[in-house]
Amino acid sequence: MPVSQSELTQHFEHVLSLSKVDETQSVAVLKSHYSNSFIVTAAMEASQRLGAKAYIVELPAFNHRTAMGNDLTAYVGHTALTGHPAAQQALMAADLVVDTMMLLHSPEQEAILKSGTRILLAVEPPEMLARMLPNLEDKRRVEAAAEVFKSASTFRVTSAAGTDFTARLGQYPVVTEYGFADAPGRWDHWPSGFLFSWPDEGSAEGTIVVDVGDILLPFKTYVRDKPVTLEIQEGFIRQIHGGFDAEYLREYMAHFKDPDVYALSHIGWGLQPRAQWTALGLHDKNDAIGMDARAFEGNFLFSTGPNTEVGGPRNTPCHMDIPLRHCSIFLDDAMMVQEGRVVAPEGSLSSS
Ligand SMILES: O=c1ccc(O)c[nH]1
Numbered sequence: 001m002p003v004s005q006s007e008l009t010q011h012f013e014h015v016l017s018l019s020k021v022d023e024t025q026s027v028a029v030l031k032s033h034y035s036n037s038f039i040v041t042a043a044m045e046a047s048q049r050l051g052a053k054a055y056i057v058e059l060p061a062f063n064h065r066t067a068m069g070n071d072l073t074a075y076v077g078h079t080a081l082t083g084h085p086a087a088q089q090a091l092m093a094a095d096l097v098v099d100t101m102m103l104l105h106s107p108e109q110e111a112i113l114k115s116g117t118r119i120l121l122a123v124e125p126p127e128m129l130a131r132m133l134p135n136l137e138d139k140r141r142v143e144a145a146a147e148v149f150k151s152a153s154t155f156r157v158t159s160a161a162g163t164d165f166t167a168r169l170g171q172y173p174v175v176t177e178y179g180f181a182d183a184p185g186r187w188d189h190w191p192s193g194f195l196f197s198w199p200d201e202g203s204a205e206g207t208i209v210v211d212v213g214d215i216l217l218p219f220k221t222y223v224r225d226k227p228v229t230l231e232i233q234e235g236f237i238r239q240i241h242g243g244f245d246a247e248y249l250r251e252y253m254a255h256f257k258d259p260d261v262y263a264l265s266h267i268g269w270g271l272q273p274r275a276q277w278t279a280l281g282l283h284d285k286n287d288a289i290g291m292d293a294r295a296f297e298g299n300f301l302f303s304t305g306p307n308t309e310v311g312g313p314r315n316t317p318c319h320m321d322i323p324l325r326h327c328s329i330f331l332d333d334a335m336m337v338q339e340g341r342v343v344a345p346e347g348s349l350s351s352s
């Protein structure tokens with residue numbers, strides 16, 4: 001459903017206020033020609049309503065000849081900011097950057113965050129921003145789960161479809177996403193509501209079965225043909241087999257001619273009750289990057305490729321996000337999700 005400029009601006013005022021924007025702050029809205037103009041206007045208006053000094057940094061779009069499709073998460077790491085220190089300085093000068101063009105998984109984003117600048121990514125259509133408007137309850141629940149995640153040393157996932165995956169934890173931090181950037185150096189994404197970490201290098205092992213109904217991003221397809229089975233050893237996908245969807249995934253990843261594309265990237269689970277598994281099927285591919293799929297409560301979200309977000313060595317541009325339903329997730333021996341239903345910790349359960 002369409003969302004009016006006035007409603008969107010009010011939502012931005014709510015989220016920027018949660019992001020600690022006030023008269024002491026400066027806000028840079030990062031945009032390009034493909035940014036949603038309603039979002040750019042709402043971010044600028046809301047910042048000024050909150051008394052902040054607002055400005056726009058516009059960058060020419062960045063294209064790479066290997067990149068296919070328009071999804072902003074499909075080709076990551078190299079952005080319009082790569083090799084552009086002047087623009088990076090202009091963004092680091094702000095207290096908060098509202099990113100409407102996607103810097104995620106780029107070394108430049110990490111450099112901006114290290115300077116203490118906060119970044120809030122907002123690229124989804126206004127309908128999704130409105131439906132998954134964040135609140136302090138989201139933050140409390142995600143942080144309750146992160147407390148347990150941070151102290152765990154093993155991550156295990158099983159499913160009736162045949163998934164049996166383990167990874168050691170501890171080398172990389174736990175990343176929380178609850179929809180607003182409220183602390184110095186914090187990156188967040190509106191909409192979101194999930195958490196993840198990365199497997200210790202070389203520790204991811206086992207089988208992941210992407211079953212019928214599970215989602216392949218950025219393809220924005222639900223697996224419908226036969227399940228896709230991934231065999232994982234020492235941190236990398238070694239085999240991809242199944243039916244058409246498996247062949248498509250093999251072909252797509254091979255296109256990048258980069259062995260790092262087969263590395264496991266972030267692993268975690270969804271905690272957003274206002275995100276829906278079905279939502280992706282109601283949008284055209286170019287409408288959105290599909291945050292409902294990444295955030296729906298009780299999913300097991302794993303991904304492939306880069307680990308630059310946590311200072312890791314892999315900056316490969318091919319990034320798959322693959323959320324699964326009906327999985328059970330264990331931290332050490334404690335079950336967090338039981339066949340797609342969040343069961344622990346108590347503080348992370350939603351009332352819906
Ligand atoms: O919010 C996001 C979006 C994409 C991604 O890969 C991680 N988190």
Ligand SMILES: [Fe+2]
Pocket residue numbers: 266303319320321
């Ligand atoms: Fe991802």
